[in-house]
Amino acid sequence: MALSSRICYLKCVRNTQKRINLPHEKPVMIGRNEETGITDLHVSRNHLECTADLNNSKVLVKTLGKSHSGCNGYALLQGETYSLKHGDTIEVRLGFHEFDVIFESSSDDEERPAKKQKMDCFKLNSKTSSNTFTKSGKWEEIDGRELLIYTADKCVPQSAIAAFDLDGTIIKTKSGARFPKDPDDWVLNFNNIPQKLQQLHEEDHKIVFFTNQSGLGNDFSKLKGYKGKIEAIIAKLAVPTQVFIATSKSIYRKPAPGMWNVLTEAKNGNVDVDIDKSFFVGDAAGREKNWAPKKNKDHSICDRLFALNLGLKFYTPEEYFLKASSVSHIMPEFDPRVVADETYPQISTDKQEVIIMVGSPGSGKSYFCKSQLLPKGYVLVSRDKLGTWQKCAKMLEDCIQRKQSVVIDNTNPDKDSRQRFIDVAKRNSVACRCFVMTTTHRQAKHNNRFREMTDKSHVAVGDLVLNSYKKGYQEPEMSEGFSEIVKIPFIPKFDKAEHEKLYRMFLLED
Incomplete structure (x- = not known):
């Protein structure tokens, strides 16, 4: 009563x-x-x-x-x-x-405390709580907030990992916009997601989310709102989950393996992960426009490449949650797993000469100069060190007067940039050769991304610089005044075995 x-x-x-x-x-x-x-x-x-x-x-x-x-x-x-x-x-x-x-x-007797009722928002499984699923958990920051980790209570280590991307996979925007307008602009992507995750949890899978969120950066207000969003999503799902959030373009950003490595090496309670029993689900799968009626092209292929890098089985959200058939996708034109094993051509000469290098940032041009030409007595002239092409031309003139051979280590993408140095060599009756790096645009982008991840002292080269080089590139011709045009391949060299392993993974998102 x-x-x-x-x-x-x-x-x-x-x-x-x-x-x-x-x-x-x-x-x-x-x-x-x-x-x-x-x-x-x-x-x-x-x-x-x-x-x-x-x-x-x-x-x-x-x-x-x-x-x-x-x-x-x-x-x-x-x-x-x-x-x-x-x-x-x-x-x-x-x-x-x-x-x-x-x-x-109205009675003077002390009222008995009532037992908190079980809400009917979610169906709980036996591995959460018999009464409630609490929203408490633990936040961690790695490498100055380059990686954030949220671990919900009762999220325990397991050998089988059920891993998911977040945006476009577990959730979508409530507003219908491509990007969320605020921390509350989200709904579950499919109605059966909670039941699917609960089933995995009951089958001894650890539920893990991996998400790229470079927009967070060090903006404290955004960070606070996003943490609240993550906690709300986990509470909505009512399944113990661990979330990895890459906040910058570092080793932690998919498709690079950084988040996965932290999970397997430090955040799974020393339980070895069974790759064969684990999988990854993500919407960035490289599908072309109209892969389904009126569907847009996938914004990238980074989720598929992330799984490929790690050796995980991969599913799109539609394949996993809706049992849809797989559709075709487009792989990147540069595959780091099959980099050709090449050697440098014979370059020696007994005569004084000028070598003009042609190659974008990340093409291997500077490494080639330092490892192959400087030991042979060539003097390096570089705009990176001198600042202007005029100073480079003046140094070239001075070296020629001292009977020294010179290599111009600039990008020199077009005829005008090369002609400045050809004219100095011609005026002094010195032969001029052109060494052209054969590194493709995509491989140069890969190389720059690799350097950013492995060498903190390296100055990052943005896509704008690489795209500008590509747009302004003019293939060198003998008619410019060269005595020879030599093709130089990119040959990667590694100080550590783990660096070579990383290099041979997909690092670009598209």
């Missing part, structure tokens, strides 16, 4: 002196206002409508705000009405601004 009550109020968990009275059958709006003390901009002024029924000792709570609310660790579905009892805890925004529901009896 229901307990007859005369008083009902919400008591702030953090400040027990703060109370919000709920009169009998009169709706009270709970939100961002002076009465609640909530100033959180993610909470609207009318976030929850609470109506007390003193006769039956229950409070009807209707969700109105855009940000998810919660009760007893569960996310409340938006636009739904829930019946709460004495002792339940309302989270005005999921995980924040907690208030206990309190009924005080």
